[in-house]
Amino acid sequence: MGFPKRKKSIVVIFLVLSLIFLEVKGRAERTKPQIEIGFLAGLRTLNNADLKSVYGNGFIFFPSITLIWRGIIFGGGYETGFKKNGLIGIYQEPAQLTVNEPEIYAGYQLTLNKFAPYLKLGWGFYSYKQVVNSPYVSNYPVNGKKSGLIFAAGFKFYPIKRMFISAEIKYGALKVKPYDQVVDIGGMRLNGGLGICF
Amino acid sequence: MLTNFKNKMRNFLFIIVGKRQVTFSLVIFLIWLATFPAWLRADEIKPVRAPINKNFIYYQTQSSKVLHYTEEGYPLGLIPSIHDLSYLRFRKVVKAAFMPSSYDLRQLNKLTPIRNQGSCGSCWAFATYGSLESFLMPVQPRDFSEEHLIDNHGFDFGPCDGGDLDMATAYLARWAGPVDEQDDPYLHGQIQSVKHVQEVIMIPPRTEANDNDLIKQAVMNYGAVYATMYWDSSCYNPTYKSYYNSGNPVGGHAVAIVGWDDNFDASKFRTAPPGNGAFIVRNSWGASWGEKGYFYVSYYDAYLGREEFNGIIKAEYSGNYLINYQYDPLGWVTSFGYPGSNTPDTAWMANIFQATSNLPLRAVSFYTASTLNNYVIYIYKDPASGQPCSGNLSATKSGIITSPGYFTIVLDNPVTLTPGEYFSVVLKLQTVGYNYPIPAEGAVSGYSSQAVSNPGMSFISSDGNNWTDLASNYGYDVCLKAFAGPGPLYPPINLQVTRIVNNFIFFHENINRISWASNPSNSTRIINHKIYRKGPNETAYSLLASVDASQYSYDDRALKNANSYSYQVTEVDEYWRESDPVTISASTVINDKEFKPKDYRNKIGIKNFSNAN
Numbered sequence: 001m002g003f004p005k006r007k008k009s010i011v012v013i014f015l016v017l018s019l020i021f022l023e024v025k026g027r028a029e030r031t032k033p034q035i036e037i038g039f040l041a042g043l044r045t046l047n048n049a050d051l052k053s054v055y056g057n058g059f060i061f062f063p064s065i066t067l068i069w070r071g072i073i074f075g076g077g078y079e080t081g082f083k084k085n086g087l088i089g090i091y092q093e094p095a096q097l098t099v100n101e102p103e104i105y106a107g108y109q110l111t112l113n114k115f116a117p118y119l120k121l122g123w124g125f126y127s128y129k130q131v132v133n134s135p136y137v138s139n140y141p142v143n144g145k146k147s148g149l150i151f152a153a154g155f156k157f158y159p160i161k162r163m164f165i166s167a168e169i170k171y172g173a174l175k176v177k178p179y180d181q182v183v184d185i186g187g188m189r190l191n192g193g194l195g196i197c198f
Numbered sequence: 199m200l201t202n203f204k205n206k207m208r209n210f211l212f213i214i215v216g217k218r219q220v221t222f223s224l225v226i227f228l229i230w231l232a233t234f235p236a237w238l239r240a241d242e243i244k245p246v247r248a249p250i251n252k253n254f255i256y257y258q259t260q261s262s263k264v265l266h267y268t269e270e271g272y273p274l275g276l277i278p279s280i281h282d283l284s285y286l287r288f289r290k291v292v293k294a295a296f297m298p299s300s301y302d303l304r305q306l307n308k309l310t311p312i313r314n315q316g317s318c319g320s321c322w323a324f325a326t327y328g329s330l331e332s333f334l335m336p337v338q339p340r341d342f343s344e345e346h347l348i349d350n351h352g353f354d355f356g357p358c359d360g361g362d363l364d365m366a367t368a369y370l371a372r373w374a375g376p377v378d379e380q381d382d383p384y385l386h387g388q389i390q391s392v393k394h395v396q397e398v399i400m401i402p403p404r405t406e407a408n409d410n411d412l413i414k415q416a417v418m419n420y421g422a423v424y425a426t427m428y429w430d431s432s433c434y435n436p437t438y439k440s441y442y443n444s445g446n447p448v449g450g451h452a453v454a455i456v457g458w459d460d461n462f463d464a465s466k467f468r469t470a471p472p473g474n475g476a477f478i479v480r481n482s483w484g485a486s487w488g489e490k491g492y493f494y495v496s497y498y499d500a501y502l503g504r505e506e507f508n509g510i511i512k513a514e515y516s517g518n519y520l521i522n523y524q525y526d527p528l529g530w531v532t533s534f535g536y537p538g539s540n541t542p543d544t545a546w547m548a549n550i551f552q553a554t555s556n557l558p559l560r561a562v563s564f565y566t567a568s569t570l571n572n573y574v575i576y577i578y579k580d581p582a583s584g585q586p587c588s589g590n591l592s593a594t595k596s597g598i599i600t601s602p603g604y605f606t607i608v609l610d611n612p613v614t615l616t617p618g619e620y621f622s623v624v625l626k627l628q629t630v631g632y633n634y635p636i637p638a639e640g641a642v643s644g645y646s647s648q649a650v651s652n653p654g655m656s657f658i659s660s661d662g663n664n665w666t667d668l669a670s671n672y673g674y675d676v677c678l679k680a681f682a683g684p685g686p687l688y689p690p691i692n693l694q695v696t697r698i699v700n701n702f703i704f705f706h707e708n709i710n711r712i713s714w715a716s717n718p719s720n721s722t723r724i725i726n727h728k729i730y731r732k733g734p735n736e737t738a739y740s741l742l743a744s745v746d747a748s749q750y751s752y753d754d755r756a757l758k759n760a761n762s763y764s765y766q767v768t769e770v771d772e773y774w775r776e777s778d779p780v781t782i783s784a785s786t787v788i789n790d791k792e793f794k795p796k797d798y799r800n801k802i803g804i805k806n807f808s809n810a811n
Contacts, residue, residue, distance in 0.1 A: 051703055089700045139756065178705070180706070181704055
C-alpha cells in the first residue's frame with residue numbers, strides 16, 4: 001500500500017521546487033518591511049511534576065509585535081495570564097503560582113503564498129511568584145526573576161491581505177532555585193490566535 | 199475460810215440494814231468503783247506544755263540588742279527556734295558506714311544561683327529555699343520567692359525582722375508557698391503555691407565536731423541542708439573564705455550546707471580549730487562575697503548545725519492533693535504531753551474535720567520530735583461530738599518514722615467523703631525519749647499571736663479513751679493535717695517525634711510531629727494536653743501549644759534545624775492539675791518521612807501521612 005518509493009521522491013522534489021518558487025515570488029513582493037501585531041492565547045504546561053500536580057496546566061495570553069523584512073523576524077511579546085491556585089503541602093494549604101514573561105525573539109518566516117511557517121529563537125525575562133496562605137512559611141517568600149531561552153515554531157495563514165491566523169508551539173526552558181530546591185518552571189505552550197499586518 | 203467470812207459479813211449486813219438496802223448500796227459502790235479511776239487519771243495526768251527554748255526567751259527579751267547586721271553591714275536574721283531541743287543533745291551519734299572525704303554540690307549541678315538578701319533579715323528564707331531548690335535540682339530548676347515567704351509567714355515578726363525553719367515549715371506545710379519568684383518578686387498577694395511541701399526532715403543538732411554524718415548523708419541524698427550558726431566577723435578569714443567560731447554567740451544566721459572537705463586545713467582559719475575539716479556553706483550575701491557566695495566553716499565551729507534543727511525541705515507535685523484540712527496554719531508552735539503517765543512518750547491526738555468536697559481522703563501529716571517515732575493513724579467517719587474515736591472506722595495505718603520533722607503518711611486506701619460529712623483523724627504517736635509527743639499550734643504572745651483555735655474540733659488524750667478538747671481548754675489545736683485529692687495524675691505515655699518534610703516545591707518545610715498516648719492509669723478526666731519546647735540555645739522549656747484532650751499529636755512546623763529541639767508533653771485534668779512532663783529529644787529520632795505532593799494528593803497518601811508514626 002502507499003506510494004512507491006520513486007513516486008514519493010517525485011512528490012518531495014515537486015513540493016520543494018514549489019516552495020522555492022513561492023518563496024522567490026513572495027520575497028519579490030515583500031521588499032518592504034512589514035509590522036504584525038498578534039494576539040495569541042493557549043495552554044502552558046509546567047515541566048516540574050510536583051508543580052504540575054499542585055497547579056496543573058494554565059491558560060496564557062501572548063500579545064506580540066513583530067517586524068518582518070525579507071523573511072527575517074524581530075519582535076517581542078508579553079506572556080501573561082498564568083495565575084493558578086492549588087492546595088499545597090501535606091496540610092493542603094491554599095497557594096497561588098504566577099508566572100509572567102516578557103520576551104524578545106528573532107527568526108525566519110517562510111512565506112508560501114497564504115501560508116507562512118516560521119521558526120523563532122527568543123529570550124524570556126520571567127518573573128515568578130508563589131504565595132502560600134500559611135503563617136508557618138511566611139519566612140520563605142517565593143518571588144523572583146530569571147531569564148531563559150525560548151524556541152518557537154508555527155505558521156500563519158493570511159486569509160486576507162492584512163490579517164492572519166496563527167498557530168504556534170513554543171518551549172521555554174527555565175530552572176529556578178529560590179532556596180535549596182531547583183525547580184523547572186519552564187514548559188510547552190500551544191497557542192493560537194489572530195493578528196493584523198501593516 | 200474466805201467463803202465463810204463473806205457469808206458471815208453478808209448475814210451481818212442483812213441483819214443490820216436489810217437485804218434490799220444492801221443490794222442498792224452494792225450497786226452504788228460498784229458504779230463509784232468503775233468511775234473513780236477516770237477521775238483519778240484526770241486529776242493525775244493532765245496535759246503539760248513542753249518547755250520553751252531558753253535562747254528564744256532570751257531573744258524575745260533582748261531582740262533590740264541582738265546583732266542584726268555584721269560589722270561589714272551584711273544582714274543576719276535568724277530567730278532562735280521556740281522549741282527546746284535539749285533532749286536531743288544526748289542522743290547517740292550516728293556514724294555512716296562510708297562517707298567520702300569531700301563532697302561538693304557545686305560540682306553536681308545541684309544548686310541554683312547564689313541569691314542576695316539585700317539589707318533584709320531574711321537569711322532564714324534564703325536558707326530554706328536554698329535547700330528546697332537544691333532538692334529539686336537538676337531536674338527542676340526553680341527560683342522561689344523569698345519575698346512571698348517573708349511577707350506571708352503569718353507570725354508576729356515583720357518581713358525583714360527574721361525567722362526560722364519552724365516558720366518556713368508552717369508557711370510551706372499550709373501550702374501558702376512556695377510561689378515562683380517571677381510571680382511575686384516584691385509584692386504581697388494570694389498566689390497559688392507551685393509545689394507542695396509534704397515533708398521536712400529535721401536533722402538533730404550536731405552534738406560534737408565529728409557528729410556530721412547525718413548532715414553529710416542528707417546532703418548526698420537530697421541536696422543542700424538548712425543550718426544555723428552565729429556570725430562573728432572576727433572569726434572570718436577572707437583569704438581562705440573560712441570561718442571558725444569557737445564560742446561567741448553574737449548574731450544568729452541561717453545558711454545552707456552544700457558539701458564538705460575533711461581535709462580542709464585547720465591553719466586556714468583565722469584561729470586554728472583543734473582539727474582539719476570544714477563544711478562548704480552557701481550564704482545569701484550575693485556572689486561577690488566569699489568564694490562566689492560560698493565559704494568554709496570548720497567542723498569545730500561551736501554553733502554551725504549545733505543549736506537547732508538542720509533541715510531538708512522536700513517538695514512534690516502540687517496536684518497530688520487538692521484539699522488541705524488543717525487547724526494549724528502556723529504549724530508546730532509548742533508541744534503537749536503527759537509526763538506523768540505510765541508511757542509518757544506516747545499520746546493520742548485527733549482533729550475532727552468537716553468535708554468540703556467529695557474528693558477522697560488520701561494522706562495525713564504531722565510533726566515528729568524524736569529520732570524514733572511510732573505512729574498509728576485511725577480515720578473515723580461520722581464521729582460523735584467530742585469523741586474522735588467513734589463512728590465508722592474507715593482506715594488505719596501504722597509505721598515508724600526515724601527522724602524529727604514534718605511527714606505525710608499516705609493511706610493504703612483512700613477514704614471516700616461526702617461534702618458536709620464529719621470525719622476524724624486520730625493519731626497515736628510515740629516519740630521515743632521525748633515526753634511531749636503532741637505538736638500543737640496556738641497563740642503565743644510575740645510569736646504566733648494571730649493563731650486562732652477551733653473549739654470542739656481538736657482533741658488530745660493520754661490513752662485514746664478520755665479526750666480533752668485542746669482548743670476549749672488550752673487555746674491550741676493539734677498539728678494534724680489531712681489531705682484529699684483525686685489520685686495521682688500521670689504523664690502521657692509513648693511520646694514520639696517523627697521528623698516530617700513538607701514539600702512546598704520551591705522549599706521544604708521541616709516539621710517535628712510529636713505524638714503521644716493518654717496514660718490509662720489516670721482516673722480523672724483529661725481536658726487537654728500541653729506541649730513544651732526547648733530550642734537549641736534555650737535553657738528552659740516554654741509552652742508551645744495546648745491542645746484538646748482528643749488530640750494526641752502536634753506538628754511543630756517551620757523548623758530550621760528540626761533535630762535540635764526537645765519536647766515535653768503533660769496532661770491537664772478536670773481539676774486543672776497538670777501532670778509531670780514526659781520528655782523527648784528530636785535528636786534521638788531516626789524515623790524521617792518526606793511527603794511528595796503526589797503522595798498526599800491521593801487518598802492512600804493522606805492515609806499514610808496520617809499514620810506517619
